[in-house]
Amino acid sequence: xxxxxxxxxxxxxxxxxxxxxxxxxxxxxxxxxxxxxxxxxxxxxxxxxxxxxxxxxxxxxxxxxxxxxxxxxxxxxxxxxxxxxxxxxxxxxxxxxxxxxxxxxxxxxxxxxxxxxxxxxxxxxxxxxxxxxxxxxxxxxxxxxxxxxxxxxxxxxxxxxxxxxxxxxxxxxxxxxxxxxxxxxxxxxxxxxxxxxxxxxxxxxxxxxxxxxxxxxxxxxxxxxxxxxxxxxxxxxxxxxxxxxxxxxxxxxxxxxxxxxx
Numbered sequence: 001x002x003x004x005x006x007x008x009x010x011x012x013x014x015x016x017x018x019x020x021x022x023x024x025x026x027x028x029x030x031x032x033x034x035x036x037x038x039x040x041x042x043x044x045x046x047x048x049x050x051x052x053x054x055x056x057x058x059x060x061x062x063x064x065x066x067x068x069x070x071x072x073x074x075x076x077x078x079x080x081x082x083x084x085x086x087x088x089x090x091x092x093x094x095x096x097x098x099x100x101x102x103x104x105x106x107x108x109x110x111x112x113x114x115x116x117x118x119x120x121x122x123x124x125x126x127x128x129x130x131x132x133x134x135x136x137x138x139x140x141x142x143x144x145x146x147x148x149x150x151x152x153x154x155x156x157x158x159x160x161x162x163x164x165x166x167x168x169x170x171x172x173x174x175x176x177x178x179x180x181x182x183x184x185x186x187x188x189x190x191x192x193x194x195x196x197x198x199x200x201x202x203x204x205x206x207x208x209x210x211x212x213x214x215x216x217x218x219x220x221x222x223x224x225x226x227x228x229x230x231x232x233x234x235x236x237x238x239x240x241x242x243x244x245x246x247x248x249x250x251x252x253x254x255x256x257x258x259x260x261x262x
Contacts, residue, residue, distance in 0.1 A: 038131070039065050041072060041080035049144035049169060049255040050079045050135045052128065054153030056175075058098045060084040064150070067244070074248055075257060079140075081131055085152075088120055101156045102179065111155075111177040111212050118179045121159060128160040132168070146254055148172030148198075151208055151237065155179045158197075158216060162223060167191035170254040171225075172247060173199045175237055177212035178219055193224035198250040200243050202235025 039061040055063050061082035068080045085099040092104040102121035109115035128147065135145050146169045149157040154176020161171045162184055168191075176199070178184070197220050201213030210231075217229040230246050252259065 036060065036084040038081050038083040041065065041068055041082070043077045043079045044072065045077040047079045047140070048077045048257050049146065049251075050081060050140050051146045051148060051172075051251065052081045052083070052131050052135070052157075053147075053172070054083060054101060054128065054149035054156050055085070055099070056149075056151030056153055057090065057100055057104065059150075060099055067239070071244065071248055071251075075251055075255075077257070078251065078255065081135070083127065083131060085124065101152045104152075107207060110208060111179065111181070111215065113180055113182060116179075121156065121179050124156050125160050125163070128156060129164065132160075132164065136166075142166040143169045144255060146170045146172060146251065148174070149176065150174045150239075151176060154199075155216075158220065159184065161195070161197075162192055162220065162225075163187050163189055164191070165189065167195065170196035170198065170250065171220075172250065173197065173213075173216065174239065174243070174247075175201055175205055175208050175213065176216060177208050178216045181219060184219070184223075188223050192220075195220075195225040196250070196254055197225045197227045198230065198246065199227060200230040200232065200246065202232045202237070202240075204234050205237045207237035 053064055053068065055061060061084040064082055068082065072078060085101045087097045088100045088103065089095045089097050090100050090103060092106065100120065101124040103117060103119040104110060105116050132145060136142060147157045147161045148171060154173035155178065157171055158173050158176065159179050161168055199213055199217045201210050203210050217227050221227045232240055232243060
């Protein structure tokens with residue numbers, strides 16, 4: 001069973017890695033990060049806001065660059081920052097090293113802090129917080145920054161945004177879950193009230209169960225966030241076109257981008 005999960009993570013990562021046009025993709029120079037430099041998808045015009053999006057276990061920034069590049073076609077003036085997690089030993093995969101935002105012991109207990117240590121999540125929080133601070137230094141208002149991710153990256157996006165010292169624009173959590181619930185309950189930011197959060201999950205997800213996404217949604221709502229929970233019937237641990245439409249609409253609403261009439 002564990003080997004099947006390992007194969008899935010690698011197959012899933014490869015599924016998203018395609019050849020993409022690199023004319024608007026730039027590396028970001030961040031000496032504070034001890035890993036690969038993030039990929040930057042620069043805005044094609046005056047930027048309306050920045051999206052910082054984290055990949056899942058075993059993937060890297062390239063795995064989501066094409067999707068966001070495609071979304072830029074409709075959203076146009078947005079800047080996208082795609083970091084890559086450091087390579088760490090992952091207990092779930094027999095201690096094998098792979099890109100990981102935190103350790104996972106067992107998929108069945110992925111959000112259970114009585115079973116999971118979530119080792120590495122605090123370091124990952126600092127990485128994402130540093131990326132947010134870089135955008136703030138560039139003059140991007142906090143309310144024009146969306147933090148998001150897929151699976152493990154979704155968990156990290158929630159963990160970071162719910163504790164961040166300023167009110168962010170929003171959160172996009174795809175096929176994700178909650179980490180360190182007790183720490184969130186203790187350290188939740190006063191700026192979370194009304195924070196727009198889009199949580200998307202497939203009913204046939206056999207990696208991060210649908211109920212984990214529901215639990216994450218309920219926790220964020222209990223903190224006062226404005227949560228939109230999207231259910232995709234039949235979707236597994238992946239994405240579907242309707243989810244991309246929902247993401248684009250969420251970004252438009254947060255950044256105040258008018259729908260193209262083309």
